[in-house]
């Protein structure tokens with residue numbers, strides 16, 4: 694099975710790059726954010742088809758009781774606040790009739806290893822602006838499924854995969870709580886360690 698590993702930044706998969714190169718597994722660093730992700734992935738997929746696309750990275754969680762470093766598979770991801778507003782309410786892109794904002798992991802029929810299937814599943818939102826203001830966080834969080842995560846790429850990754858009609862999955866390690874912004878509270882090293890250990894185990898199981 695030909696797999697493409699997709700990450701926003703090189704540091705997110707730095708611990709796995711020599712492993713991936715030894716195994717002959719392709720990877721793509723897109724740059725941070727939805728526009729960079731959709732363009733880079735679209736460009737790659739136009740040149741080369743894959744049997745499976747895997748987006749890995751770190752993410753924030755809205756669940757203040759969750760453990761930093763924990764891994765999740767993202768089953769649904771949303772282009773957050775894509776739409777319009779009027780004086781009363783937000784109007785989604787679906788209600789406007791211009792497209793869709795919700796995208797899903799897609800791997801039906803693929804024999805994915807236990808290291809993926811056994812991960813806890815959750816939903817995520819994809820944002821242009823990382824939430825860091827307590828009042829906004831309280832408002833957003835009340836509209837989301839409990840335990841939702843937040844990244845800057847996930848839904849754009851699923852979008853590009855859907856456009857290219859290729860199976861796609863996403864795994865995120867929690868690096869921080871979505872809270873009043875304070876990066877001193879983030880635990881990026883723990884998230885990266887867990888994410889890269891998982892990624893290498895996934896690739897080993899996938900190959901066997």
Ligand SMILES: O=C(O)c1cccc(C(=O)CC[C@H]2O[C@@H](n3cnc4c(=O)[nH]cnc43)[C@H](O)[C@@H]2O)c1
Nearest residue numbers: 701702704705725751752753823843844845846881
């Ligand atoms: O500072 C570092 O050592 C470092 C190492 C690896 C990656 C980073 C990043 O800042 C990656 C940016 C990446 O992280 C995602 N992310 C993480 N937390 C959140 C969040 O709370 N809300 C939204 N996105 C988050 C995001 O997908 C960025 O692409 C730093």
